[in-house]
Amino acid sequence: MFKINENYLKLRGSYLFSTIAKKVAAYQEAHPDKELIRLGIGDVTLPLAPAVIDSLHKAVDEMASAETFHGYAPDLGYEFLRKAIADNDYKARGVEIALDEIFVSDGAKSDSGNIGDIFSQDNKIAVCDPVYPVYVDTNVMAGRTGTFLEDEEKWSNVIYMPCTAENNFVPELPKETPDIIYLCYPNNPTGSTITKAQLQEWVDYANKVKAVIIYDAAYEAYISEEDVPHTIYECEGAKTCAIELRSFSKNAGFTGTRLGFTVIPKELKQGDVMLNSLWARRHGTKFNGAPYIIQRAGEAVYSEAGKKQTAEQVAYYMNNAKTIREGLSEAGYKVSGGVNAPYVWLQVPEGMTSWEFFDYLLENANVVGTPGSGFGPSGEGYFRLTGFGTYENTVKAIERIKALNK
Amino acid sequence: MFKINENYLKLRGSYLFSTIAKKVAAYQEAHPDKELIRLGIGDVTLPLAPAVIDSLHKAVDEMASAETFHGYAPDLGYEFLRKAIADNDYKARGVEIALDEIFVSDGAKSDSGNIGDIFSQDNKIAVCDPVYPVYVDTNVMAGRTGTFLEDEEKWSNVIYMPCTAENNFVPELPKETPDIIYLCYPNNPTGSTITKAQLQEWVDYANKVKAVIIYDAAYEAYISEEDVPHTIYECEGAKTCAIELRSFSKNAGFTGTRLGFTVIPKELKQGDVMLNSLWARRHGTKFNGAPYIIQRAGEAVYSEAGKKQTAEQVAYYMNNAKTIREGLSEAGYKVSGGVNAPYVWLQVPEGMTSWEFFDYLLENANVVGTPGSGFGPSGEGYFRLTGFGTYENTVKAIERIKALNK
Numbered sequence: 001m002f003k004i005n006e007n008y009l010k011l012r013g014s015y016l017f018s019t020i021a022k023k024v025a026a027y028q029e030a031h032p033d034k035e036l037i038r039l040g041i042g043d044v045t046l047p048l049a050p051a052v053i054d055s056l057h058k059a060v061d062e063m064a065s066a067e068t069f070h071g072y073a074p075d076l077g078y079e080f081l082r083k084a085i086a087d088n089d090y091k092a093r094g095v096e097i098a099l100d101e102i103f104v105s106d107g108a109k110s111d112s113g114n115i116g117d118i119f120s121q122d123n124k125i126a127v128c129d130p131v132y133p134v135y136v137d138t139n140v141m142a143g144r145t146g147t148f149l150e151d152e153e154k155w156s157n158v159i160y161m162p163c164t165a166e167n168n169f170v171p172e173l174p175k176e177t178p179d180i181i182y183l184c185y186p187n188n189p190t191g192s193t194i195t196k197a198q199l200q201e202w203v204d205y206a207n208k209v210k211a212v213i214i215y216d217a218a219y220e221a222y223i224s225e226e227d228v229p230h231t232i233y234e235c236e237g238a239k240t241c242a243i244e245l246r247s248f249s250k251n252a253g254f255t256g257t258r259l260g261f262t263v264i265p266k267e268l269k270q271g272d273v274m275l276n277s278l279w280a281r282r283h284g285t286k287f288n289g290a291p292y293i294i295q296r297a298g299e300a301v302y303s304e305a306g307k308k309q310t311a312e313q314v315a316y317y318m319n320n321a322k323t324i325r326e327g328l329s330e331a332g333y334k335v336s337g338g339v340n341a342p343y344v345w346l347q348v349p350e351g352m353t354s355w356e357f358f359d360y361l362l363e364n365a366n367v368v369g370t371p372g373s374g375f376g377p378s379g380e381g382y383f384r385l386t387g388f389g390t391y392e393n394t395v396k397a398i399e400r401i402k403a404l405n406k
Numbered sequence: 407m408f409k410i411n412e413n414y415l416k417l418r419g420s421y422l423f424s425t426i427a428k429k430v431a432a433y434q435e436a437h438p439d440k441e442l443i444r445l446g447i448g449d450v451t452l453p454l455a456p457a458v459i460d461s462l463h464k465a466v467d468e469m470a471s472a473e474t475f476h477g478y479a480p481d482l483g484y485e486f487l488r489k490a491i492a493d494n495d496y497k498a499r500g501v502e503i504a505l506d507e508i509f510v511s512d513g514a515k516s517d518s519g520n521i522g523d524i525f526s527q528d529n530k531i532a533v534c535d536p537v538y539p540v541y542v543d544t545n546v547m548a549g550r551t552g553t554f555l556e557d558e559e560k561w562s563n564v565i566y567m568p569c570t571a572e573n574n575f576v577p578e579l580p581k582e583t584p585d586i587i588y589l590c591y592p593n594n595p596t597g598s599t600i601t602k603a604q605l606q607e608w609v610d611y612a613n614k615v616k617a618v619i620i621y622d623a624a625y626e627a628y629i630s631e632e633d634v635p636h637t638i639y640e641c642e643g644a645k646t647c648a649i650e651l652r653s654f655s656k657n658a659g660f661t662g663t664r665l666g667f668t669v670i671p672k673e674l675k676q677g678d679v680m681l682n683s684l685w686a687r688r689h690g691t692k693f694n695g696a697p698y699i700i701q702r703a704g705e706a707v708y709s710e711a712g713k714k715q716t717a718e719q720v721a722y723y724m725n726n727a728k729t730i731r732e733g734l735s736e737a738g739y740k741v742s743g744g745v746n747a748p749y750v751w752l753q754v755p756e757g758m759t760s761w762e763f764f765d766y767l768l769e770n771a772n773v774v775g776t777p778g779s780g781f782g783p784s785g786e787g788y789f790r791l792t793g794f795g796t797y798e799n800t801v802k803a804i805e806r807i808k809a810l811n812k
Contacts, residue, residue: 001616002585003526004676008684018481018690043477053470056699057463063663064459066796070662071449075424106512106694113692117547120409137691141523179408210407256476256698257469270410278414284424285543286519288512291700292662293462390472
């Protein structure tokens with residue numbers, strides 16, 4: 001008789017964004033006349049950049065002719081794309097990453113979920129609290145998290161590292177030693193970031209205790225301040241302890257186009273075993289590459305025109321984030337983020353929970369945000385709004401929220 | 407200190423097709439003047455059908471405008487595609503599959519590798535021997551296969567079901583009861599298939615012993631004979647025991663375009679738990695959908711023009727398979743397959759192993775095939791050639807092989 005993976009039964013309710021989607025759909029059905037503004041999910045709204053569109057059309061034409069048709073892609077991804085990545089994301093920042101340390105994928109969500117495959121079950125993970133739910137949920141599925149403690153809203157075998165206004169949303173080194181540390185900077189959901197010196201402390205710590213850092217740098221393109229690392233490999237010693245996840249979703253609007261990559265330096269080893277080799281084996285066995293035309297679209301992001309156009313998109317979203325940050329400040333909210341990330345993190349009015357504020361905004365301002373508690377217990381009392389809407393809608397949403405306080 | 411998944415260290419050498427690629431690259435480098443013909447990997451050579459190309463261009467244009475841009479896709483895939491699948495692949499064959507029983511993915515390789523996630527480690531798998539290596543390798547990674555017995559070239563905790571000329575390449579019901587049974591029909595690598603009555607026996611058996619069948623129907627479009635099931639759900643009772651994997655790679659040439667889907671009927675349960683719910687949770691947590699433009703390409707496969715054009719492609723490859731089958735027969739080889747599948751399975755000359763024959767063909771005919779032993783111990787003594795080359799190359803390859811015997 002077949003047996004299911006019982007760990008799945010431990011998962012809490014459904015995935016955060018599915019829950020929100022259902023709540024919003026129910027509200028919209030009951031109030032079809034209301035015009036909702038969605039600043040909840042981190043989904044982009046600008047169309048793909050012209051350089052990307054041109055490249056897609058060209059690649060589609062290649063697929064129409066036997067001479068230029070592309071079947072199965074190379075295991076690690078096309079070299080034209082990996083070279084563009086190595087040159088632009090790394091060499092340009094003084095970091096040498098070899099082409100066979102880059103694994104092209106269909107996005108950072110898949111990679112952050114699948115990366116756990118190459119580790120044994122008995123690793124203790126540490127996560128920031130609040131945190132992108134995929135890190136924790138995929139470790140629940142793998143049986144690493146112990147049991148859920150209802151009172152604390154925590155998993156018994158996970159090290160939570162609170163990130164709140166008190167520590168400026170940068171965690172302290174944990175008291176208990178973890179095996180795998182998830183860090184995401186610029187941060188989703190808090191919108192805060194980390195300085196190079198702060199990240200260096202984490203790298204030194206990981207090397208000391210022989211932990212691996214899974215560094216999610218999906219929002220790197222939104223960094224506007226000096227002294228914020230664009231890649232963890234800017235820190236000395238990171239190649240012996242860190243895996244970096246990157247995405248095209250937020251810097252180039254690929255949320256529905258699907259492309260990302262993972263970097264695993266060959267120096268990152270357990271004894272003689274390179275994690276690079278393990279991931280190469282997983283990649284070659286359980287994945288068949290991102291589509292050729294999508295890899296060409298990714299290449300176009302690094303062209304001169306592509307860089308200029310996607311930088312304009314990032315500036316557009318950051319202007320939205322500024323609008324939210326400043327508008328909410330004026331309305332009396334305590335806000336953070338929105339400077340090096342497209343997320344604004346606000347403290348909900350006293351006496352309300354995050355979900356209560358979600359319902360309050362949905363019903364009274366018809367604005368959809370994301371409850372902070374959905375990202376972990378230390379997110380309770382906070383709320384996330386994103387700069388990914390249109391400018392017009394962002395302005396309108398902020399006006400509506402301001403009007404509530406009058 | 408982090409710990410790796412030690413199961414990965416048990417894996418045998420590298421993935422079969424990577425090994426072949428390396429051997430071929432080494433030969434080509436040593437003999438740059440030789441013109442190799444690749445009939446090894448099951449990769450297509452015809453360009454995408456015009457209807458698919460049109461749909462891709464149209465979808466790319468949609469991504470260029472904010473009004474028609476698509477961000478994150480629905481978890482299960484776009485309804486337009488799932489509806490086309492339900493109508494054409496199932497309803498048209500008298501099978502009712504609900505839209506929320508269909509999960510669109512980036513291909514059958516990912517799905518066949520990832521499906522193991524929803525099962526516990528202590529399931530005993532049964533596989534045909536020879537078999538598509540991904541089924542076994544991904545179970546090695548999950549720790550289900552025990553240790554590798556060098557002498558037998560088998561895993562200690564896997565039930566092997568020999569498929570040889572003696573049983574016409576259809577396995578007998580296993581003596582030991584498995585929990586998870588992998589079946590692939592039309593079969594890769596043997597090119598043989600199963601009748602509806604034979605498959606019904608498997609369904610009845612799985613229901614009786616409460617095993618789950620993972621049914622890989624990636625080659626369904628190649629069925630030419632009556633009485634061969636196009637989907638396992640044509641069999642009575644299959645909905646309570648079978649998961650079906652489907653692909654666009656072989657019926658529509660999507661090997662480099664990446665699209666597939668998995669069907670999990672809601673009747674398939676362990677106690678009160680629907681496997682459909684578990685897979686929905688995995689799909690929503692570790693995957694972010696196939697690209698919008700690729701899902702539109704998939705929809706176009708089901709249009710009137712798309713069906714006609716892709717049927718012509720299938721006919722082209724099947725004509726190649728016929729050319730191989732008949733040519734090798736004339737050359738004195740014992741061959742099977744190639745009637746309901748694009749694969750021809752031949753018995754290598756007496757006194758040679760499969761890999762020796764691989765080298766022999768590579769060096770003397772400059773033809774690349776796939777050694778049967780790469781698919782499992784019962785594949786020893788066999789060799790796979792595919793109909794996926796061009797007609798011209800296929801004819802040339804067969805002429806070269808025939809010439810060797812003169």
